[in-house]
Amino acid sequence: MQVGFLGAEASGKTTLFELLSNTQGAFLSPDKANTAAVDVPDERVDKLSALYKPKKTIYAKITFVDINRLSPGDRDNNNKSLNHLKLMDALAIVINGYTPGQDEKAMTNELDFCLSELILSDLDQVERKLERLKKPQKANTLAGVPEKEVFEKLSATLEENTFLSALELTPDIWKELNSYSFLTRQPMFVVVNLSEEASASQPTGLQALEAAAAKRGLPVVRMYAKLEKDLQELPTDEREVFAQEYNLPLDGKNTFVKQAYATAGLISFLTVGEDEVRAWTLKAGSPVREAAGVIHNDLMDHFVRAEVIHCDRLLECGSEQEATKRGWMRSEKKEYPVQDGDVLHILSSK
Numbered sequence: 001m002q003v004g005f006l007g008a009e010a011s012g013k014t015t016l017f018e019l020l021s022n023t024q025g026a027f028l029s030p031d032k033a034n035t036a037a038v039d040v041p042d043e044r045v046d047k048l049s050a051l052y053k054p055k056k057t058i059y060a061k062i063t064f065v066d067i068n069r070l071s072p073g074d075r076d077n078n079n080k081s082l083n084h085l086k087l088m089d090a091l092a093i094v095i096n097g098y099t100p101g102q103d104e105k106a107m108t109n110e111l112d113f114c115l116s117e118l119i120l121s122d123l124d125q126v127e128r129k130l131e132r133l134k135k136p137q138k139a140n141t142l143a144g145v146p147e148k149e150v151f152e153k154l155s156a157t158l159e160e161n162t163f164l165s166a167l168e169l170t171p172d173i174w175k176e177l178n179s180y181s182f183l184t185r186q187p188m189f190v191v192v193n194l195s196e197e198a199s200a201s202q203p204t205g206l207q208a209l210e211a212a213a214a215k216r217g218l219p220v221v222r223m224y225a226k227l228e229k230d231l232q233e234l235p236t237d238e239r240e241v242f243a244q245e246y247n248l249p250l251d252g253k254n255t256f257v258k259q260a261y262a263t264a265g266l267i268s269f270l271t272v273g274e275d276e277v278r279a280w281t282l283k284a285g286s287p288v289r290e291a292a293g294v295i296h297n298d299l300m301d302h303f304v305r306a307e308v309i310h311c312d313r314l315l316e317c318g319s320e321q322e323a324t325k326r327g328w329m330r331s332e333k334k335e336y337p338v339q340d341g342d343v344l345h346i347l348s349s350k
Protein backbone atom coordinates (compact mmCIF):
# COMPACT_ATOMS: atom_id res chain seq x y z
CA MET A 1 0.00 0.00 0.00
CA GLN A 2 1.48 3.35 -1.04
CA VAL A 3 0.31 6.83 -0.09
CA GLY A 4 1.70 10.03 -1.59
CA PHE A 5 1.52 13.51 -0.04
CA LEU A 6 1.13 16.68 -2.02
CA GLY A 7 0.47 20.26 -1.06
CA ALA A 8 1.57 23.87 -1.13
CA GLU A 9 4.71 25.12 0.58
CA ALA A 10 4.86 24.54 4.35
CA SER A 11 1.49 22.81 4.54
CA GLY A 12 3.15 20.20 6.76
CA LYS A 13 3.84 17.35 4.33
CA THR A 14 7.31 16.60 5.59
CA THR A 15 6.21 16.91 9.21
CA LEU A 16 3.42 14.43 8.48
CA PHE A 17 5.84 12.14 6.64
CA GLU A 18 8.20 12.20 9.61
CA LEU A 19 5.39 11.53 12.08
CA LEU A 20 3.97 8.62 10.12
CA SER A 21 7.23 7.00 9.09
CA ASN A 22 9.34 7.75 12.15
CA THR A 23 12.17 8.80 9.87
CA GLN A 24 13.87 12.07 9.10
CA GLY A 25 12.77 13.77 5.88
CA ALA A 26 15.50 15.06 3.59
CA PHE A 27 15.70 18.43 1.88
CA LEU A 28 13.61 17.99 -1.26
CA SER A 29 13.72 19.19 -4.84
CA PRO A 30 11.37 18.36 -7.74
CA ASP A 31 13.66 15.46 -8.65
CA LYS A 32 13.79 14.07 -5.16
CA ALA A 33 11.07 12.56 -2.95
CA ASN A 34 11.14 11.14 0.56
CA THR A 35 10.08 7.51 0.66
CA ALA A 36 9.70 5.26 3.69
CA ALA A 37 7.96 1.93 4.25
CA VAL A 38 6.71 1.10 7.73
CA ASP A 39 4.52 -1.44 9.48
CA VAL A 40 0.81 -0.69 9.46
CA PRO A 41 -0.21 -0.33 13.09
CA ASP A 42 -2.81 -3.04 13.67
CA GLU A 43 -4.29 -3.97 17.04
CA ARG A 44 -5.70 -7.17 15.62
CA VAL A 45 -2.22 -8.40 14.78
CA ASP A 46 -1.03 -7.45 18.27
CA LYS A 47 -3.86 -9.42 19.88
CA LEU A 48 -3.54 -12.45 17.62
CA SER A 49 0.19 -12.46 18.21
CA ALA A 50 -0.40 -12.43 21.98
CA LEU A 51 -2.74 -15.40 21.51
CA TYR A 52 -0.57 -17.54 19.20
CA LYS A 53 2.86 -16.47 20.45
CA PRO A 54 4.28 -17.17 16.98
CA LYS A 55 7.96 -17.17 16.00
CA LYS A 56 7.30 -14.22 13.70
CA THR A 57 4.77 -11.41 13.70
CA ILE A 58 4.48 -9.59 10.40
CA TYR A 59 2.46 -6.44 9.88
CA ALA A 60 1.18 -5.19 6.53
CA LYS A 61 3.41 -2.53 5.02
CA ILE A 62 2.58 1.02 4.07
CA THR A 63 4.87 3.25 2.03
CA PHE A 64 4.73 7.02 2.35
CA VAL A 65 6.01 9.32 -0.38
CA ASP A 66 6.60 13.00 0.39
CA ILE A 67 7.28 15.33 -2.55
CA ASN A 68 8.58 18.85 -2.95
CA ARG A 69 6.07 21.69 -2.52
CA LEU A 70 3.81 22.67 -5.39
CA SER A 71 4.29 26.32 -6.33
CA PRO A 72 1.80 28.51 -8.20
CA GLY A 73 2.84 28.98 -11.80
CA ASP A 74 5.76 26.55 -11.70
CA ARG A 75 4.19 23.93 -13.94
CA ASP A 76 7.40 22.20 -15.00
CA ASN A 77 8.64 21.64 -11.48
CA ASN A 78 5.18 20.78 -10.22
CA ASN A 79 4.89 18.13 -12.92
CA LYS A 80 8.27 16.74 -11.99
CA SER A 81 7.31 16.59 -8.33
CA LEU A 82 3.93 15.04 -9.08
CA ASN A 83 5.53 12.39 -11.25
CA HIS A 84 6.69 10.69 -8.06
CA LEU A 85 3.03 10.09 -7.19
CA LYS A 86 1.95 8.32 -10.37
CA LEU A 87 1.72 4.84 -8.92
CA MET A 88 0.21 5.41 -5.50
CA ASP A 89 -2.82 3.61 -4.05
CA ALA A 90 -4.03 6.89 -2.55
CA LEU A 91 -3.06 10.57 -2.54
CA ALA A 92 -3.24 12.73 0.56
CA ILE A 93 -3.62 16.45 -0.14
CA VAL A 94 -2.13 18.26 2.84
CA ILE A 95 -3.62 21.67 3.65
CA ASN A 96 -2.07 24.19 6.01
CA GLY A 97 -4.55 24.73 8.81
CA TYR A 98 -2.03 25.75 11.47
CA THR A 99 -0.60 29.14 10.47
CA PRO A 100 -2.40 32.00 12.22
CA GLY A 101 -4.50 33.83 9.66
CA GLN A 102 -4.95 30.70 7.57
CA ASP A 103 -8.73 31.10 7.44
CA GLU A 104 -11.44 29.12 5.65
CA LYS A 105 -10.94 30.99 2.43
CA ALA A 106 -7.19 30.47 2.42
CA MET A 107 -7.57 26.74 3.13
CA THR A 108 -10.18 26.34 0.39
CA ASN A 109 -7.96 28.24 -2.05
CA GLU A 110 -5.07 25.97 -1.16
CA LEU A 111 -7.19 22.89 -1.87
CA ASP A 112 -8.35 24.36 -5.20
CA PHE A 113 -4.76 25.09 -6.12
CA CYS A 114 -3.65 21.50 -5.41
CA LEU A 115 -6.58 20.04 -7.33
CA SER A 116 -5.94 22.22 -10.34
CA GLU A 117 -2.26 21.22 -10.33
CA LEU A 118 -3.36 17.58 -10.55
CA ILE A 119 -5.75 18.41 -13.37
CA LEU A 120 -3.15 20.48 -15.24
CA SER A 121 -0.59 17.75 -14.87
CA ASP A 122 -2.91 15.23 -16.54
CA LEU A 123 -3.89 17.81 -19.14
CA ASP A 124 -0.24 18.41 -20.08
CA GLN A 125 0.14 14.73 -20.80
CA VAL A 126 -3.09 14.56 -22.81
CA GLU A 127 -2.21 17.64 -24.85
CA ARG A 128 1.25 16.33 -25.67
CA LYS A 129 -0.38 13.17 -26.96
CA LEU A 130 -2.91 15.15 -29.03
CA GLU A 131 0.00 17.13 -30.49
CA ARG A 132 1.70 13.89 -31.52
CA LEU A 133 -1.55 12.65 -33.07
CA LYS A 134 -1.59 15.64 -35.42
CA LYS A 135 1.36 14.20 -37.32
CA PRO A 136 0.36 11.97 -40.21
CA GLN A 137 0.52 8.36 -39.04
CA LYS A 138 -1.42 5.16 -39.00
CA ALA A 139 -4.69 5.83 -37.14
CA ASN A 140 -4.45 3.90 -33.90
CA THR A 141 -7.41 2.74 -31.88
CA LEU A 142 -7.91 2.04 -28.19
CA ALA A 143 -10.22 -0.93 -27.67
CA GLY A 144 -11.72 -0.18 -31.08
CA VAL A 145 -12.17 3.58 -30.58
CA PRO A 146 -9.94 6.03 -32.51
CA GLU A 147 -7.17 7.25 -30.22
CA LYS A 148 -7.84 10.87 -31.16
CA GLU A 149 -11.47 10.59 -30.08
CA VAL A 150 -10.48 9.16 -26.69
CA PHE A 151 -7.83 11.80 -26.03
CA GLU A 152 -10.19 14.59 -27.05
CA LYS A 153 -12.67 13.31 -24.46
CA LEU A 154 -9.92 13.26 -21.82
CA SER A 155 -8.92 16.78 -22.75
CA ALA A 156 -12.51 18.11 -22.69
CA THR A 157 -13.07 16.57 -19.25
CA LEU A 158 -9.95 18.12 -17.77
CA GLU A 159 -10.66 21.47 -19.45
CA GLU A 160 -13.97 21.48 -17.57
CA ASN A 161 -11.95 21.19 -14.35
CA THR A 162 -13.29 17.66 -13.85
CA PHE A 163 -11.26 14.67 -12.65
CA LEU A 164 -10.74 11.81 -15.07
CA SER A 165 -12.18 9.51 -12.40
CA ALA A 166 -15.55 11.08 -13.26
CA LEU A 167 -15.25 10.27 -16.97
CA GLU A 168 -17.04 7.18 -18.17
CA LEU A 169 -15.07 5.13 -20.65
CA THR A 170 -15.23 1.37 -21.08
CA PRO A 171 -12.97 -0.68 -18.77
CA ASP A 172 -11.13 -1.86 -21.89
CA ILE A 173 -10.24 1.68 -22.89
CA TRP A 174 -9.09 2.55 -19.35
CA LYS A 175 -6.96 -0.56 -19.41
CA GLU A 176 -5.25 0.64 -22.57
CA LEU A 177 -4.66 4.01 -20.91
CA ASN A 178 -3.11 2.43 -17.82
CA SER A 179 0.43 3.34 -18.74
CA TYR A 180 -0.42 7.05 -18.45
CA SER A 181 -1.15 6.63 -14.73
CA PHE A 182 -3.32 9.75 -14.68
CA LEU A 183 -3.25 11.50 -11.32
CA THR A 184 -6.91 12.52 -11.30
CA ARG A 185 -7.92 8.85 -11.62
CA GLN A 186 -6.33 8.12 -8.26
CA PRO A 187 -8.29 7.86 -5.03
CA MET A 188 -7.54 10.88 -2.80
CA PHE A 189 -8.37 12.46 0.51
CA VAL A 190 -7.64 15.75 2.22
CA VAL A 191 -5.57 16.16 5.38
CA VAL A 192 -5.94 19.42 7.22
CA ASN A 193 -2.90 19.99 9.37
CA LEU A 194 -4.07 21.84 12.48
CA SER A 195 -2.10 23.72 15.08
CA GLU A 196 -1.33 22.84 18.66
CA GLU A 197 -3.63 25.71 19.71
CA ALA A 198 -6.59 24.30 17.81
CA SER A 199 -6.20 20.87 19.40
CA ALA A 200 -7.65 21.65 22.81
CA SER A 201 -10.80 23.16 21.38
CA GLN A 202 -12.91 22.01 18.49
CA PRO A 203 -11.38 23.71 15.47
CA THR A 204 -13.80 25.96 13.67
CA GLY A 205 -13.79 27.27 10.17
CA LEU A 206 -13.43 23.95 8.41
CA GLN A 207 -16.94 23.88 6.97
CA ALA A 208 -15.98 25.67 3.77
CA LEU A 209 -12.99 23.39 3.24
CA GLU A 210 -15.08 20.32 3.97
CA ALA A 211 -17.78 21.49 1.59
CA ALA A 212 -15.24 22.15 -1.17
CA ALA A 213 -13.72 18.71 -0.63
CA ALA A 214 -17.15 17.07 -0.54
CA LYS A 215 -17.94 18.54 -3.96
CA ARG A 216 -15.12 16.38 -5.30
CA GLY A 217 -16.16 13.45 -3.13
CA LEU A 218 -13.04 13.82 -0.97
CA PRO A 219 -13.11 13.02 2.74
CA VAL A 220 -11.26 15.36 5.13
CA VAL A 221 -9.10 14.12 7.99
CA ARG A 222 -7.85 16.39 10.78
CA MET A 223 -4.28 15.89 11.86
CA TYR A 224 -2.03 17.66 14.35
CA ALA A 225 1.21 16.61 12.74
CA LYS A 226 3.66 18.81 14.60
CA LEU A 227 2.02 18.36 17.97
CA GLU A 228 1.80 14.61 17.65
CA LYS A 229 5.38 14.46 16.47
CA ASP A 230 6.59 16.56 19.41
CA LEU A 231 4.64 14.36 21.81
CA GLN A 232 6.18 11.26 20.26
CA GLU A 233 9.51 12.38 21.62
CA LEU A 234 8.22 12.07 25.21
CA PRO A 235 8.34 8.71 27.02
CA THR A 236 5.05 6.80 26.53
CA ASP A 237 3.70 7.26 30.06
CA GLU A 238 4.44 11.00 30.13
CA ARG A 239 2.93 11.36 26.71
CA GLU A 240 -0.33 9.80 27.81
CA VAL A 241 -0.58 11.93 30.95
CA PHE A 242 0.16 15.04 28.94
CA ALA A 243 -2.34 14.13 26.24
CA GLN A 244 -5.09 13.42 28.76
CA GLU A 245 -4.47 16.57 30.76
CA TYR A 246 -4.69 18.80 27.69
CA ASN A 247 -7.23 16.70 25.84
CA LEU A 248 -4.86 16.18 22.92
CA PRO A 249 -5.45 13.62 20.19
CA LEU A 250 -2.80 10.92 19.91
CA ASP A 251 -4.41 8.62 17.40
CA GLY A 252 -3.62 10.62 14.28
CA LYS A 253 -1.45 7.88 12.89
CA ASN A 254 -4.24 5.31 13.10
CA THR A 255 -6.82 7.73 11.78
CA PHE A 256 -4.59 8.51 8.81
CA VAL A 257 -3.86 4.88 7.96
CA LYS A 258 -7.54 3.89 8.28
CA GLN A 259 -8.55 6.71 5.94
CA ALA A 260 -5.81 5.75 3.48
CA TYR A 261 -7.06 2.15 3.37
CA ALA A 262 -10.68 3.25 3.00
CA THR A 263 -9.81 5.73 0.24
CA ALA A 264 -7.68 3.22 -1.63
CA GLY A 265 -10.42 0.59 -1.31
CA LEU A 266 -8.09 -1.82 0.46
CA ILE A 267 -8.69 -4.16 3.38
CA SER A 268 -6.53 -6.43 5.54
CA PHE A 269 -6.89 -10.12 6.12
CA LEU A 270 -4.88 -12.23 8.51
CA THR A 271 -3.16 -15.57 8.66
CA VAL A 272 -2.27 -17.23 11.95
CA GLY A 273 -0.24 -20.14 13.23
CA GLU A 274 2.61 -21.16 15.50
CA ASP A 275 5.17 -19.96 12.97
CA GLU A 276 3.67 -16.70 11.95
CA VAL A 277 0.87 -14.23 12.56
CA ARG A 278 0.60 -11.93 9.61
CA ALA A 279 -1.54 -9.17 8.10
CA TRP A 280 -1.94 -8.90 4.32
CA THR A 281 -3.39 -6.20 2.09
CA LEU A 282 -6.16 -6.92 -0.41
CA LYS A 283 -8.48 -4.97 -2.70
CA ALA A 284 -11.89 -4.74 -0.98
CA GLY A 285 -14.48 -7.08 -2.46
CA SER A 286 -11.90 -9.58 -3.74
CA PRO A 287 -12.84 -13.26 -3.72
CA VAL A 288 -10.91 -15.49 -1.33
CA ARG A 289 -9.08 -17.16 -4.21
CA GLU A 290 -7.39 -13.82 -4.92
CA ALA A 291 -6.45 -13.48 -1.26
CA ALA A 292 -4.80 -16.89 -1.60
CA GLY A 293 -2.84 -15.47 -4.54
CA VAL A 294 -1.55 -12.60 -2.40
CA ILE A 295 0.02 -15.19 -0.08
CA HIS A 296 1.38 -17.41 -2.83
CA ASN A 297 0.54 -18.06 -6.49
CA ASP A 298 0.42 -21.83 -5.87
CA LEU A 299 -2.29 -21.36 -3.26
CA MET A 300 -4.40 -19.59 -5.87
CA ASP A 301 -3.69 -22.03 -8.69
CA HIS A 302 -4.47 -25.08 -6.54
CA PHE A 303 -7.13 -23.49 -4.36
CA VAL A 304 -9.59 -25.95 -2.83
CA ARG A 305 -11.38 -24.00 -0.09
CA ALA A 306 -10.76 -21.61 2.78
CA GLU A 307 -11.52 -21.88 6.45
CA VAL A 308 -12.65 -18.49 7.62
CA ILE A 309 -13.36 -16.79 10.91
CA HIS A 310 -13.42 -13.09 11.69
CA CYS A 311 -10.57 -12.15 14.04
CA ASP A 312 -12.99 -10.59 16.57
CA ARG A 313 -14.78 -13.93 16.96
CA LEU A 314 -11.52 -15.84 17.17
CA LEU A 315 -10.27 -13.48 19.86
CA GLU A 316 -13.60 -13.73 21.65
CA CYS A 317 -13.50 -17.51 21.96
CA GLY A 318 -9.72 -17.73 22.39
CA SER A 319 -8.78 -20.62 20.09
CA GLU A 320 -9.59 -22.24 16.77
CA GLN A 321 -10.57 -25.41 18.63
CA GLU A 322 -13.16 -23.54 20.62
CA ALA A 323 -14.30 -21.71 17.48
CA THR A 324 -14.83 -25.05 15.72
CA LYS A 325 -16.76 -26.37 18.72
CA ARG A 326 -19.05 -23.34 18.59
CA GLY A 327 -19.49 -23.75 14.84
CA TRP A 328 -17.83 -20.39 14.15
CA MET A 329 -15.25 -21.67 11.64
CA ARG A 330 -16.75 -21.50 8.19
CA SER A 331 -15.72 -23.33 5.07
CA GLU A 332 -15.87 -21.00 2.05
CA LYS A 333 -15.53 -21.56 -1.68
CA LYS A 334 -13.33 -19.56 -4.03
CA GLU A 335 -15.94 -16.84 -4.70
CA TYR A 336 -16.33 -15.82 -1.04
CA PRO A 337 -15.70 -12.04 -0.74
CA VAL A 338 -13.07 -11.57 1.97
CA GLN A 339 -14.04 -9.16 4.77
CA ASP A 340 -11.67 -6.80 6.54
CA GLY A 341 -10.26 -8.65 9.55
CA ASP A 342 -10.99 -12.17 8.31
CA VAL A 343 -8.57 -14.86 9.46
CA LEU A 344 -7.97 -17.29 6.59
CA HIS A 345 -6.63 -20.82 6.32
CA ILE A 346 -6.24 -21.64 2.65
CA LEU A 347 -6.46 -25.31 1.72
CA SER A 348 -4.84 -26.22 -1.58
CA SER A 349 -4.40 -29.46 -3.48
CA LYS A 350 -0.64 -29.07 -3.76
Ligand SMILES: Nc1nc2c(ncn2[C@@H]2O[C@H](COP(=O)(O)OP(=O)(O)O)[C@@H](O)[C@H]2O)c(=O)[nH]1
Pocket residue numbers: 007008009010011012013014015016069098193194195196224225226227
Ligand atom coordinates in the same frame (compact mmCIF):
# COMPACT_ATOMS: atom_id res chain seq x y z
N1 LIG B 1 3.63 25.50 14.81
C1 LIG B 1 3.44 24.58 13.89
N2 LIG B 1 4.37 24.42 12.97
C2 LIG B 1 4.18 23.47 12.02
C3 LIG B 1 3.02 22.65 11.98
N3 LIG B 1 3.13 21.82 10.92
C4 LIG B 1 4.31 22.10 10.33
N4 LIG B 1 4.96 23.10 11.00
C5 LIG B 1 6.26 23.70 10.70
O1 LIG B 1 6.18 24.38 9.46
C6 LIG B 1 7.38 24.21 8.73
C7 LIG B 1 7.08 23.58 7.39
O2 LIG B 1 6.58 22.27 7.59
P1 LIG B 1 6.92 21.09 6.59
O3 LIG B 1 6.34 19.86 7.18
O4 LIG B 1 8.36 21.10 6.27
O5 LIG B 1 6.07 21.58 5.34
P2 LIG B 1 6.10 21.06 3.83
O6 LIG B 1 6.70 22.19 3.03
O7 LIG B 1 4.66 20.87 3.49
O8 LIG B 1 6.87 19.80 3.77
C8 LIG B 1 8.29 23.34 9.59
O9 LIG B 1 9.17 24.19 10.26
C9 LIG B 1 7.33 22.67 10.56
O10 LIG B 1 7.95 22.38 11.79
C10 LIG B 1 2.04 22.86 13.01
O11 LIG B 1 1.00 22.20 13.08
N5 LIG B 1 2.31 23.83 13.92
Ligand SMILES: [Mg+2]
Pocket residue numbers: 013014015028067068069
Ligand atom coordinates in the same frame (compact mmCIF):
# COMPACT_ATOMS: atom_id res chain seq x y z
MG1 LIG C 1 8.50 19.28 2.66
